[in-house]
Amino acid sequence: MAPRRKCHVCGSKQWHKEPTSGIVTCSEGHVLQNYRTETHEVTELGPHAVRKRTLKSGRKKKERQSKADPKLYHGERARFHYFQCLQVLFRMQISALIRLWELPPEFELICRDIWALNLALLPNPPTPEPLLHALDGSEQDHASKASSSPRPSPEADEQNEREERADGSDADQSSSSSGSSSVSESDDEELEELMRENSETPSDDDDEPTSTPRPRPTARRPRKRRTFGHYDTPASTVSCLVVACWTLRLPVMYVDFVRSVESYELPYLDPLRLLPESMTSHLRKHTVQALSPHHPPSPLYLHQLASRLARLMYSTYDIYTPEMNAAPILWKSVRCLHGNPLIYVLTKRLARLVSIPLTLHRSLAPALVRTKKRDPTFHKQDSAVPEVALVSAVIVVMKMAYGLDGSPRHPQNAEDPACALPVLSELIRAIRNAEETREAAVSPMSTEHHSSVLDMDDQMLDDYLQFCEKALLPREDRMPARNVTTTNFPLPENPVPRPTDSERVGSAQADADYPGMNANTIDDSADALRPGQKYPVYNTQDILGTVPEDLELVVARAASWAGVDEDYILGVVERFERRVLRWWENVKRKERHARSSASE
Known part of the structure; x- marks a missing residue:
């Protein structure tokens, strides 16, 4: 101024x-x-310019005190503790199944081996427990010296396993190959960095003006890594039980496990009340949510987990899971639809005809014979739920014999096997009565029951309160506090009594009994439809189509028996029907070819 x-x-x-x-x-x-006017702007500094040096303060700042609970585990330690909780739950489930189904003691050994294989075959296997957290303060120095040795990472282990499977080399060669691969990977990263910088340098073409500017690629947001994956859920323990039952060839279905979970006989729902306090005190919010499923696993989800585990066990360790014990399951499916032994025999022939696989995954079954280069090695729906495949084959046999489309089929002579089948009207009446009885006998605690507590009578309320005492009360209120391992795996004192031969015969005779039905009548008129004539195939992709009433009742009964949706049953039935049609066309083509060659 x-x-x-x-x-x-x-x-x-x-x-x-x-x-x-x-x-x-x-x-x-x-x-x-x-x-005069002076300016303080300096463009160049001379050799004698004085610069002020900044000195750092020697005062130490106070460290920020963490408000987190020191008891809660985080990171890899929390994930390892999560699998420890799953393992304890898995042992409880083994003990419960041995007690409920009177399984042999070998079941426990098989389950433990399958659980170890399941952990090894996870996409992100759990890391070993940090030893420094488990040791006392006096032993930490010794542990730090021991842990100073080089330790391969999980990524390096996976790379070594891939190279061993590809080249068949031993452990020494795999370690050297992992070292060379790491050097080559670093060289590749440097080369990629140089190529990227070279591509970013401006060229002669970039100096020319362009009418439309090139848009910059938007950077993708990094996906948040999930602590617990799709195959780390508590349902994985049930899938290990399924594979163990298949290994022993036990005739069990997925719905048997689901019903045991719903009745709280198999520990699965709200398992934290069964775990000791020394384990639950270290769980944080996300771990508690992962260990607390709200609903029982569906049969389709269990089949997905079990089939994946069986496939990886065979492809990685060459451990083959046996086929299903199909004879008892097939008879159960026939009895579910109130069929007789003739339907059982016809279904076995049909299943062999259309090559229904009885394995957990289609890769465990032999591949199809390829006559042409374009022929597939497997059919569609070959990885379907095995019990659904069997009951779908029963439905195909019933459609061949009865039609189930509103038009009756009658055999023409007494030599037709359809003469030994029951009358359709009585069969439909028996299925409808059985379905109504099942709906009336559904437990109020089941997921299929949708009634309110206000609709229950005194007896149902007493049963409900008794069920709540078993399902909701904590462990300490029901049994004395003991060690989890010794509680579920006590020392064997007396062997479990096995059923005698007379008891087995009596139970088999009870299963063989079925309501008496009149045989199918013979109609030798020319306009009468025969079994297998004008066979209707319904397309499941037609969302506006309708299914006949008789077929809808049969499919609903089969779906409730297997624990799946009706659309899933109809899809499997359609695939089997189209396989039968292709087989029949090939048979007629061979007959025509044989007649033409004979005439020549």
Whole structure:
């Protein structure tokens, strides 16, 4: 700002500075003498410039105190503790199945081996427990010295396993190959960095103006890594039980496990009340949610987990899971639809005809014979739920014999096997009565029951309260506090009594009994439809189509028996029907070819 003093010529106090020259003049134009303008902008520093050095303060800042609970585990330690909880739950499930189904003691050994294989075959296997957290303070120094040795990472282990499977080399070769692969990977990263920088340098074409600017690629947000994956859920323990039952060839279905879970006989729902407090005190919110499923696993989900485990066990360790014990399951499916032994025999022939696989995964079954290069090695629905495949074959046999489309089929002579089948009207009546009885006998605690507590009578309320005592009360209120391992695996004192031969015969006779039905009548008229004639195949992709009433009742009964949706049953039935049609067309083609060759 110009100084507030009088001009020595005119006495004016109004001054202004010219922006171009920097001269200060009064209102009359007299120049102020002995005035200069200085600037503090430095463009170049000389050799004698003085620079001020900043000194760091030696005062230490206070560390921020964490408010987190030291008892809660985080990171890999929390994930390892999560699998420990799953393992304890898995042992409880083994003990419960041995007690419920009177399984042999070998079942426990098989389950433990399958659980170890399941952990090894996970996409992200759990890391070993950090030893420094398990040791006392006096042993930490020794543990730190022991842990200073080089330890391969999980990624390096996976790479070594891949190289061993591909090249068949031993452990020494795999370690050397892993070292060379790491060097080559670093060289590749440097080469990629140089190529990227070279591609980013401007070229001659970039100097030319373009009408439309090239849009920049948007950077993808990094996906948040899930602590617990799709195959780490508590349902994985049930899938290990399924594979163990298949290994022993036990005739069990997925719905048997689901019903045991719903009745709280198999520990699965709300398992934290069964775990000791020393384990649950270290669980954080996300781990508690992962260990607390709200609903029982569906049969389709269990089949997905079990088939994946069986496939990886065979492809990785060459451990083959046996086929299903199909004879008892097939008889159960026939009895579910109130069929007789003739339907059982016809279904076995049909299943062999259309090559229904009885394995957990289609890769465990022999591949199809390929006559042409374009022929597939497997059929569609070959990886379907095995019990669904069997009951779908029963439905195909019933459609061949009865039609189930509103038009009756009658055999033409007494030699037709359909003469030994029951009458369709009585069969449909028996199925409808059985379905109504099942719906009335559904437990109020089942997921299929949708009634309210206000609709229950006194007896149902007593049963419900008794069920709540078993399902909701904590472990300490029901049994004395003991060690989890010794509680579920006590020392064998007396062997479990096995059923005698007379008991087995009596139970088999009870299963063989079925309601008496009149045999199918013979109609030798020319306009009567025969079994297998005008066979209707319904397309499941037609969402606007309808299914006949008789077929809908049969499919609903089969779906409730297997624990799946009706659409899933209809899809498997359609695939089997189309296989039968292709087989029949090949048979007729061979007959025509044989007749033509004979005439020549």
